[in-house]
Amino acid sequence: MATKTTRDTKRSTRGRTKRSGTTTEARRDTGAKRGIQARYPWKEEPNPYFEVRSSKIQGKGAFAIRNIRKGTRLIEYLGQRISWRTADKRYDDEKMSRHHTFLFTVDDKTVIDAAVDGNDARFLNHSCDGNCEAITDRKRIFIEARRNIKAGDELLYDYQYERTDDHTEEDEKFYACRCGSPKCRGSILAPKPTPKSKAKSKR
Template structure:
C-alpha cells in the first residue's frame, strides 16, 4: 500500500508527501540507488546532474548511495533543519523513519548533513544553502557549515 507520493513542492522542486496518516517511528521508505564512491558520484553529478538537487546519500563506510541510478521516490526527499523524518543505516542500507506522526498532505523532510571532503567554496555553499525557514535554520545543508 502506497503511503507517500512525489509531487511538486513549495520548498524546492519535487518533494515526498504523505497520502496516509503515518505513525511516529514508522519505516516509510528505503533510500535506493547504486552504491558507489564519493569521487565517482560527484564526478557523475558534475557531468549530468541537476543543479541544486543532490541524490547522494553518504554511508558510514565512506561510500555513497547514488539515487540518480536505480533510485526510488526517497531521492526526492527535501532537506529541513527541523525535519519530521530521520534516516537510519542498517547493514549498509538506508531507511527513512518518521520522527513524529504525519498527516496526509504533509511533506516529509530529512536533515541532509552532507559531508564534503574538500572545504566547500562559495559556489558549493550557495548550491547547498537552506531556505527551510525553521527558527533554528542553519542556512546550509552541509554537515560542517559553521
C-alpha cells in the same frame, strides 16, 4: 563532493529494535514472498505512506497520504551502489552537479546514487527540523518518521551534506537553506563542528 549522511542505528539510542534486529533481517532474506508486504509495507508499490508531487520548497516532494506514527519506516533509499572514486568521476564538476545529484553516503567506501535505479525516496526534500530522519541499518539506508505526521504534510529530513575543509563562502551560498523552519541554520550542510564536538571526536 557533498553527499547526504545518516545516523547509524548501531550507535543511536533507538538501539536494536524488532525492525532492525537479526531475526527480522533473516526473515527478510529467506522468507517466502507471501506476507512480505504485511511485514514491510514500505516495500509496496505505490508507497502506502506518501505520494510525489510539486513542492514549494524544491521541485518535487513527498507528501503524506495518511497519518503516520513516529518510528514508522517509510521507504528504503535505493540506487546504484558505487565507490567514492566512481562518484568523483561521474560528478567531477561540483558546481554543475551539486543540485542534480542524489548521492547518499553508506560508509567510507560506498555511495548510493539514486539517479540510477533509484526510487521515490530521492524526492524527499530537506529541512533543518524535518519530520523524518535517515538511518543506516546493516549498510542499508531507510527513511523513518521522527515524530507523528499528519496526512498532507510534506515529508522532510535533514540532509546534513558533508562539510569539507575546502568549502568557500561561494560554496556556502550554493548550499543555502530556505526550509522556513524556526530552527533553520541557513545551510543544507552539516552544522559546523564546535570546539567541544571536535574534542569529543578525537577521543
